[in-house]
Amino acid sequence: MVQYEKARLDASFAALSDATRRGVLEQLGRADASITDLAEKFHMTLTGMKKHVSVLEQAGLVTTEKVGRVRTCKLGLRGLDEEAAWIESYRQLWDARFDDLDEVVEELKRKEKLDGRNKRE
């Protein structure tokens, strides 16, 4: 399961390293679209767009569904939740540390004031 999660994160960060693919995600955030729509919007060949969409699909960021002759793309359910959650929990850890550090800084400041002069050695 750990391996699986790692592979998934590798895939999603790789998918996000491309500006077109980030653009596609933004676009799909506003509305579902067919690959043809996306290719037009991003001034790209159908084949080029298909490749981008398949990278996003493998990363679980996008799902596609074929209805008749048209393949419709929409945002994947998972989205970027895991990446965002990791960054947020990492932030919380540092935030908690830094709140404690605030207290240390306050105390050292008071001490310096009491000393009446700045100690520079």
Add this chain to the structure above:
Amino acid sequence: MDATRESEPAPMKNRTTVERKSERELVVTRTFDGPARIVFEAWTKPGLLKRWWAPKSTGMSLLSCEVDARVEGRYRFEFGHDAAKPMAFFGRYIEVIPHSRLVWTNEESDDGSVTTVTFEEKDGKTLLIMYELYPSKEALDRAIAGMEGGMPETFEQLDELLVAMGASVGRS
């Protein structure tokens, strides 16, 4: 006549931000209400580090903290709930510029990051910027995946923190 609005006690808490700046780089920033020499001191004296590196909210503490904040000097922090099974965080300092810059390596694994902390003082406050540079994109991804990489102990702490936070939220 100027109103002395600034002398009113402002809320103490400043914002901590974290950004993935590139494939190999994470950046954490925070402002502290004190001069750089004081904030720097808190990062380099074991007695002071002990008071904040293991946040109280995690319920953990630094069991030991050795710091030799000189170029090529080593550091070693040991954390834990259980003194019999401490988690170690260790490496060495590769740059030490008093009151302005600290660079250290993290040597628990090959995926360890190099961390640079800079202290920029302005109007008696200090902007702290912490860069973590990983040896490869994969190393940072692994850190994010959380099970190995540069900071396993951090994640264990994090788990505790989340449990602690969940517990306080869940209480009715």
